[in-house]
Amino acid sequence: MKTIVNGFEYFSPKTLEEALKMLSQYDSEEKEFKVIAGGQSLNLMMKQGILMPECLVSIKGLSELDYLNYDAKEGLKIGALTTHRAIETSDEIQKNFKVLVEMEHNVSSTETRNYGTLAGNFCHGDPGGDPAPVLVALNAIIKMASVKGERTVPAEEFTLDYYETVLGHDELLTEIQIPVIPPNTGVYYTKYSQILGDFALASAAVSITLDDKKEKCTDVRIVLGSVGSTAMRAKKAEEILKGKKITDELLVQAGQAASEESDPTDSVEASEEYKRELVGVLVKRVGKEALERAKKA
Amino acid sequence: MKREYSIIGKPTGNVDGAAKTTGEAKYCFDMSLPNQLYGKHLRSPYAHARILSIDTSEAEKLQGVKAIITGKDVPGGKWGLWRRFRELCDQIALADDKVRFIGEPVACVAATTKDIAEQAIELINVEYEPLPGVFDPLEAIKDDAPLVHDDFENNINATRHIEWGNVDEGFAQADYTREDKFTCFPQAVASMEVHNSLASYDKGSKRLTVWSSTQSPYYLQLGLADALKMREGDIRVIKPHVGGGFGGKNSTMPDSTSAALLSMKTGRPVKIVFNREEEFISTEHRTGMHVALKIGLKKDGKIVARECKVITDGGAYTGLGATALYLSGIFQTFPYKIPNYRYDAFRTYTNKVWATSVRGFGATPTVYCAESQLDRAAKDLGIDPLQIRKMNVMEPGYEAPGQYKVDSCGIMPCIEKMEKRIKEKWPKVEENEGIGFSAFAYMSGGIFNWIDTPYAYSGARVQVNIDGTVDLFTQASDIGQGHNTVSVMICAEELGIGMEDIRLHPADTATTPVDLGAWGSRETLMNGNAIKMAAGQIKQKLVDLARAKLGENIAYDLVAKDKRIYLELRPERGFSYYDIVRDAIKLNDGEPLIGTGHYTPHNKGMISPAYGMGIMAIKAKVDKEIGHIEPQGVLIVHDCGQEINPLGARGQVEGSVHMGLGYCLCEDMPNDNGMLLNPSMNDYKIVRQRDMPQIELMDVPTYEAEGPFGAKEAAEATIAPTAPALANAVFAATGAEFDSNVLKPEKVLKAIRAAEAKKAQKK
Amino acid sequence: MKQILQFTVNGEPRELLIDPKKFLVEVLREDLGLTGTHWACDTGACCCCTVIMDGKAVKSCSILAMQANGREVTTIEGLADGPNLHPIQQAFIDNWALQCGFCSSGQIMAAKALLDENPSPTREDIQLQMDGHLCRCTGFNMIQEAILDAAERLKGQK
C-alpha cells in the first residue's frame, strides 16, 4: 500500500505561543513547516507526494484551542481543534445551529469526523468542502494568529482559490465565530452526490430572513459549493429574492440565476451542464426549506 | 422420501468466524518471513509502446536493492487459463518487446525495505517508442487498427457462435419483433484485499513455495509452472484466508510471478503487495461489451426467436475472457425456453488492462440487456412483466440442443410466490416510483475444461482418527463465500457427527487433493460431492461394521446421525460413533480410516451440472429533477436446491445484490486513451450502506439430484438480475429506457427527458 | 530522523523509536505485529483500518503514528477477554456479518465505539455512523443486524 516517501521532523508544541513561534521560523530557517491538525486531508496529500514538508507542527496538543462556546448574544465560538464530530454531536449546536449538524452528517465518514477538524477542513481550501458554504451563509468570522498578532476576516473572504486561503504560512486559524442567527431567519444546506457522504457534485446553503410579518424577504444569502474555485455567493440569485415575498416561482428563477452564476467544470461524475442544472434544483429546494424555517423561526 | 438433516439447512455461523473477528486470521497480506525482501513493479506509462531499452544500472547502485528483473530475465514461459488453446496463453511475467496497457509491469525490484524498492523503480530508465493504441472494440476490429498482438488479425482474440432451432423461421413467425443496442461498461473487482504474494525458493531442493491471495491455488500452480518453466510438483501454492476474489483472482498475476522470480534470483523470500492504484490499473475486471439484441414474440408474449451479437472489449490479454464470451451467449437465454436462438460474438484485444470472469460472469452484462428488452416488449404488447416471464420459463428437464440440460427447476413456483408476495409487500406505488423485475439462473460450476486439467474437477480426503476426530483435506477455496463452513457441514452431516469433530485443512497444493478453485459457483456442488463421497466411504465402513456387530439382516438400513450408528427403524439398536471408529481402526491394522472422494460432471451438457434460479423485484423511486435513483427495497425468490447454510446463502445473495446495484448505478471505469480516470476508492464509487436497501429473500426448495444433499448454486446468480430489475423499475416509473449500465444521475435525467419527448410526440 | 513514540496499545504501554512519517497502521502491523488491523485503500476512503483511539473510532491509515503519542489505542486484538469473544465478535459470527472478513476488524472496532456511545442504536443510527465502512462482500444488512444483536447481548450482560 502507499506510504509517505519523504521524511520530515515532527513537532508537537504544547501551547499556542510555542506553536506560533515554530511557524515563524519558516522564514528564518527556510525550512518548509506545515501545520497538521487532524491530518485527514494533509496526510493524504503527503502520501500522494503533493506536499513534502520538512517539518510538521502538530497542533492537536494545543488543548486551549479545543472548545465550543455558545452564548445567546455573542453566538458560537469554535476553537480550531474542534472536530467535525464534536459539532455533529453537540446539543447546543443542534438547538441553535441545526444546519451545522445536518451538514456534518454528510462529511465523509464518522472516522474522518472523529479526528478531522472543522478549521482544518476550512484551511484546506477544497472547493468541494461542505463547511465553507454553510459558514459563509452564516456570516462566520475567521480569527487567525501569528507571532505578529491576531486578525479576523469574514468567512466569505477566507478562501482565495483552489486550496488557497488568506492564511500566511506562519499563521494559524485559531477560532471560527458564528454570530447568532437573526430573528425570522431560516438556514438550510444540502449537497448532492450519487452516493451519500461523498464529495458533492454541487451544494447549496441558503439563509433567508423575513420581515416581522414573515412576508417579505429582508435578507438572503445563497452560497454554492463544488461549482467554482471556492464556495461562492450567488448574488444575482439573491437579488431576485431580496425585498420580495418569496414564491415557488421566484425560487425557480433564483435557481436559474444561480445556475448561470455558477462555474462548474466537467468531471468523471458529471458534466458542467449537468452540474449547472443541479445548482438550479438545489437552490430552489434549499431555498424552500430555508423559507419554511424562517417562517417557523 | 422426507429428508431430515442434523446440520444441512440449519443457519450456521462461519467456521472461520472466531479467527476473522479477532484478527487471528492470517491473510497473505498479513504474512511475512524472516529475511524477507520487498518487491515493487515499475509500470508502463504508455498504453501501447515498444520497449527500446531498459537501464537499471542507477537503481542497482542504490543501497538495499538486491535484485532487479526485466523482461529479459524471465524464462519466457507464457501462460493463461485457456491452456487447451496454447495460442490464447498470452500472459507474460514482464513486458519484453512491448507494453500493451498503462500499468503493465516492465521491471521489478527486490529491496530490503519498501521505501528503497519504491525509490529504486524511480531510478530505472526505460526508453519507449510510443505506438498508436486501440481502446474500443469497434475500433479494434478495423483493418487499419494497430495490432495489440501481432498474430491476431483484426485484434480478434476469440469468437463464438451458438445456434439452435431455426432463427430466421422463428422471426418469420413472430407477431412482434424489436431490436435494441446496448453498451455494457466494465466493472472493477475491488476486493478489499489487494493482490499480493509471498514467494520463498528453497535453494537446496530447488522447490518454490508461494502464499498468495488467490482464489484457485491449482490455477496458480499451473500458471507458475508455465511462467517459470518448472514442474507443477516443484511448486507449492498455499492459499491463506483471502480478502475477496469475485473472479478477479483466478489468473496468475505478476505479484506471484515476480515474487517467485526474485526469490529464485536472490535466494530470499520476496513479498509483493499491489497498492490500490495498481489494483485498479493492472488487475482484471468485468468485461465491457457492445450488444445488439433482437427478439421475436407472439402476440400472447411467447418468445419465438432471439438473436444476439456481441463484441467484447477484452483488453490486452485473455484471462477468462474467452469463457465470459461463451457464457454471455448462454446465460442471457436463461431461464427461458427460446426455441430459436443465434449468438455471434467475438472478443477483441485492446490496449487496456484485460477483462475476465467477475461475479456472475457471463451473465451480468447480457442479462441486463435481455431483461431490459423483455420489459420493453411486454409493455408494447400490453403484457404484465411477471406474466410474460411465466409464459416463457423453463420446466424441469428442459434442454437446449447441444448446450445444456436443466434438471431441478423451480422457476415457475418462484414466480408464483413472487406474484403473491409482491401484492402484500408493495400493494401500491406512489408517483415516480416503480417496481421492476428480472428472472435469473446461473451455473453450479462449469463443465468446460479450458484449463485442460487431467484431474477430477474436485477432490477431497477424509481421515478419521482413533478418537473420532476428522481431518478433512481439500484444495477447495474459501475466499469469503463461506465454503469452509459448507465443507465442514457436509462432512459432518455425512458422518453423522458434529462440526467440532472436524478439522479442515484447505487449499494447499502440497497436501490437499486438487480442486479447480472458487469460480462459477462451483464449490458447493462439486467440492461438496467430493467431500460427501470421501466421508461416505468411511461411513460405509462404519455402517458395515455396526451391522456385523449387531448381527442384523442385510436388508435393514443403518444411519449415521447424532454421533451414533444405528438401525433407522429401531434407533435404540446401535453404537456410539466413537466406539465404532475405535473398533474400525483396530480392524484396519491400526491405520486411521481414510476416504477419498472426487467429482467430475458427466452427461450434463457443456455448461453446468445444475442451475440455481429465481426472480427478483426491486422497488425504486426516481428524483426526476436530479436524475437520482433510490432503490427502496429488494424482493427475491430463489431456488437453490437444498440450502446447505441459509445464513451463508443469504449473505451471498445480499453481497451479489450490493455489487449488482453498483454495476447498475455507479461503478464506472472511464478511461482516456487507455488511462483509467478513477483509480482510487474515493473516485471509484461503491454503494455504501445508507444507499443500500433492505433485501427480503424467500426460498422455493427443490432437490437437485446431482448435488450434495440436493444442493446447487445459491446466490451468485442474483448479481445478474439486480441491474435489469432496477433499470426496469425506473422504466416502470418514468418510461426511461437505458442503453447502458452505470445509471449516473445525468444519464438518468437524459433518458427521462427522451422518454417524455417520445410520449409527447406520440400524443 | 527517528523519534520516540510512547502510547498504550491494548492496555500495554509501548515505547518505540520510529520514523515520524509512518502511519499508525504501519506501526501497529509492522512494528508491533498486530496484523489484525487491515489496510485496503490508499485514500482514507474505506475505514478498513479503523481502530479505537481514546474512545473514538479513527482510521489508522490516515493518522500518523506520532499523532497517537500519549494516547490509548485499542485494536481488534484487544477486544476479546482472554479466550472469551467479545459479544460484538460473537454477534458478527452468529449473524454472518462477515464473509471474507478483511473489512471485519474495522467494522467491529467501529461497532464497539458506536455501542459505547449509544447502547441502543436504531438501524438508521448504525447506517449513519458506519457509513464510511466499505465492504465488498456483505451488502451491509447483516452487519447492521449483528450490531443490533450485539447491543441486546451487551444489555443482557449488565
Ligand SMILES: Cc1cc2nc3c(=O)[nH]c(=O)nc-3n(C[C@H](O)[C@H](O)[C@H](O)COP(=O)(O)OP(=O)(O)OC[C@H]3O[C@@H](n4cnc5c(N)ncnc54)[C@H](O)[C@@H]3O)c2cc1C
Ligand atoms: C475520504 C475522505 C472523504 C472526505 N469527504 C469530505 C466531504 O464529503 N466533505 C468535506 O467537507 N470534507 C471531506 N473530507 C475532508 C475532511 O473533512 C477535512 O479535510 C478534514 O476534516 C480536515 O481536517 P483536519 O483537522 O484533518 O485537517 P488537516 O488535514 O490536518 O489539515 C488540512 C489543511 O489545513 C491546514 N490547517 C489545519 N488546521 C489549521 C489551522 N488551525 N490553522 C492553519 N492551518 C491549518 C493544514 O496545514 C493543511 O494544509 C474528506 C476527507 C477524506 C480523507
Ligand code: FES
Ligand atoms: S485503509 Fe484506511 S481508510 Fe482505507
Ligand code: FES
Ligand atoms: S467481509 Fe469481505 S470486505 Fe467485508
